[in-house]
Amino acid sequence: MRADVCIVGGGPAGMSAALEAARYGLRVVVVEESMRLGGRLRGQLHQRRDASWWKGGQIADRLAAELDGAGVRALVGASVWDMRPGWHVGVVRGDHLLSVEAPAVIVSTGAAQNPVPLPGWTLPGVMLVGAVQEALHVHRVRPGSRALVVGVDPLGLITARQMQLAGIDVVGVVPALPLGADGPRLDRLHLMERLAFWGHMAPTPLLRAGSRLLRNRAFARAAVRLYPRNGLKAWGIPIWLGRAAAGFEGAREVERALLVELDPEGRPVPGSTSTVAVDLVCLSGGLSPLVELAAAAGCRLCYAPELGGWVPLTGPDLQTTVPGLFVAGSVTGVEGVGVAMAQGRLAAAAAAVLVQKMDSQGASDILDRAREEVEKARREADIQFHPGIDKGRGRIARRWAEEQSTAPQASETAAGNANVRKGA
Amino acid sequence: MGDGGDTRITAHPVLGPPPERRRITFSFDGQVLTGYEGEPVAFALLAHGIRCLRHGGTGGGARGLLCGVGHCMECRVTVDGVPNQRACLIPVRDGMRVERPDTVARPSWPPSGGRESEGSLHAR
Numbered sequence: 001m002r003a004d005v006c007i008v009g010g011g012p013a014g015m016s017a018a019l020e021a022a023r024y025g026l027r028v029v030v031v032e033e034s035m036r037l038g039g040r041l042r043g044q045l046h047q048r049r050d051a052s053w054w055k056g057g058q059i060a061d062r063l064a065a066e067l068d069g070a071g072v073r074a075l076v077g078a079s080v081w082d083m084r085p086g087w088h089v090g091v092v093r094g095d096h097l098l099s100v101e102a103p104a105v106i107v108s109t110g111a112a113q114n115p116v117p118l119p120g121w122t123l124p125g126v127m128l129v130g131a132v133q134e135a136l137h138v139h140r141v142r143p144g145s146r147a148l149v150v151g152v153d154p155l156g157l158i159t160a161r162q163m164q165l166a167g168i169d170v171v172g173v174v175p176a177l178p179l180g181a182d183g184p185r186l187d188r189l190h191l192m193e194r195l196a197f198w199g200h201m202a203p204t205p206l207l208r209a210g211s212r213l214l215r216n217r218a219f220a221r222a223a224v225r226l227y228p229r230n231g232l233k234a235w236g237i238p239i240w241l242g243r244a245a246a247g248f249e250g251a252r253e254v255e256r257a258l259l260v261e262l263d264p265e266g267r268p269v270p271g272s273t274s275t276v277a278v279d280l281v282c283l284s285g286g287l288s289p290l291v292e293l294a295a296a297a298g299c300r301l302c303y304a305p306e307l308g309g310w311v312p313l314t315g316p317d318l319q320t321t322v323p324g325l326f327v328a329g330s331v332t333g334v335e336g337v338g339v340a341m342a343q344g345r346l347a348a349a350a351a352a353v354l355v356q357k358m359d360s361q362g363a364s365d366i367l368d369r370a371r372e373e374v375e376k377a378r379r380e381a382d383i384q385f386h387p388g389i390d391k392g393r394g395r396i397a398r399r400w401a402e403e404q405s406t407a408p409q410a411s412e413t414a415a416g417n418a419n420v421r422k423g424a
Numbered sequence: 425m426g427d428g429g430d431t432r433i434t435a436h437p438v439l440g441p442p443p444e445r446r447r448i449t450f451s452f453d454g455q456v457l458t459g460y461e462g463e464p465v466a467f468a469l470l471a472h473g474i475r476c477l478r479h480g481g482t483g484g485g486a487r488g489l490l491c492g493v494g495h496c497m498e499c500r501v502t503v504d505g506v507p508n509q510r511a512c513l514i515p516v517r518d519g520m521r522v523e524r525p526d527t528v529a530r531p532s533w534p535p536s537g538g539r540e541s542e543g544s545l546h547a548r
Contacts, residue, residue, distance in 0.1 A: 131490065135492065
């Protein structure tokens with residue numbers, strides 16, 4: 001099967017990339033592992049800063065219809081198992097193998113959820129946030145009736161609210177007790193600062209106010225001292241910063257969670273274990289970019305903890321160190337859906353510059369605009385997953401610049417050349 | 425026999441009622457169940473309160489849906505005789521036969537002889 005661009009992964013980044021590529025007149029093939037386009041967009045449901053609801057499923061349906069109208073070919077229920085420069089993309093779909101031949105590939109594989117391996121985490125009824133969101137918003141099923149959320153982070157909090165909306169009794173949100181010495185910090189000041197950082201997603205007026213006040217360190221210390229015994233609440237759901245989940249128990253399925261009390265420095269208090277009866281545990285351990293395919297295709301990777309871990313080394317137009325291979329969305333670093341979609345459009349523009357051999361003036365015009373859109377989406381994001389996005393993006397940009405000065409052959413794409421000339 | 429009783433969300437304060445879908449019949453370990461055409465097996469089972477999808481790992485403990493999006497392989501079941509199908513991805517169809525794998529699946533390695541070769545990925 002021939003195309004101008006093959007897009008691997010039909011989530012928000014891949015769908016936006018496909019639509020934009022089609023607007024440039026490119027023939028587009030999208031390969032998607034599940035049976036429908038949409039990816040994690042379909043599970044999303046949250047209130048935006050202006051109080052309107054972001055209904056991921058509806059947006060995915062609309063994008064899918066637009067793709068259909070634009071003549072984009074979507075291979076669903078299909079997985080990529082091979083990618084060779086040129087590009088030859090090996091696809092397996094059921095019992096059939098096929099190959100997509102395209103001069104440009106956009107890898108938009110997204111991110112994987114990190115496990116939270118506390119004792120008992122394999123019991124049925126203990127599941128990751130993604131499974132809960134799919135159940136509630138895509139398949140409209142309640143995965144339990146009484147839930148504990150483990151993970152004090154944006155996804156954990158949002159999922160607590162989503163479960164509550166679906167009629168599930170959410171008993172609380174707690175951090176996970178780290179298994180080793182290098183686990184995340186659980187001291188109360190750190191947890192409160194984390195909460196304050198994404199206070200802009202505004203679960204309660206208290207946290208919104210706290211978000212401003214906690215930036216003052218003296219106030220933060222006082223807040224820790226005065227921290228209420230029963231914790232904070234968001235939408236009436238307790239957020240327990242003074243205890244942590246230590247494990248899960250049950251005969252055939254999860255029946256209870258074990259909690260330990262923490263002192264203000266975040267150390268477990270000996271002999272303080274208690275249990276809470278639940279039939280659902282929702283684990284939120286953060287997201288890691290799904291870079292395997294890009295790595296197998298030969299992209300150089302770069303470690304950026306601020307972006308979720310290892311990410312492909314990318315230039316300003318989301319080109320990788322491999323000519324003709326672009327990346328977009330959470331595979332480049334975990335950010336919000338708006339950034340992922342803008343990145344999809346940028347990668348599509350860069351692919352169009354390459355495939356249509358645009359002159360450097362034409363290329364600069366469209367790439368400058370697409371890059372600005374990514375920055376705008378970043379500024380306006382409803383949810384920031386990591387506090388150090390700018391630091392992480394800066395790290396990637398510096399590494400890319402170093403790479404360009406030592407390995408000029410790595411920038412053979414038109415997009416790459418346009419940027420090298422601009423000194424980006 | 426309903427479509428899964430009260431675990432189905434029939435009304436949602438933000439999303440409203442679910443879209444109309446065609447009801448189908450499938451079986452899980454011989455038990456006949458209803459589901460909606462196209463929904464993944466794991467969620468059709470979840471709607472009936474069925475969350476143990478196999479036994480596995482050290483100790484053969486109960487395992488179920490974990491990541492829900494096709495990454496972790498925890499939810500693998502046997503579908504129409506084909507083992508190791510991800511229940512969170514594979515769409516349920518009318519007449520589909522879904523079973524819990526009846527052995528702890530292990531790759532057959534080394535290829536011949538040795539205790540490790542007992543049990544295989546195709547353990548039926």
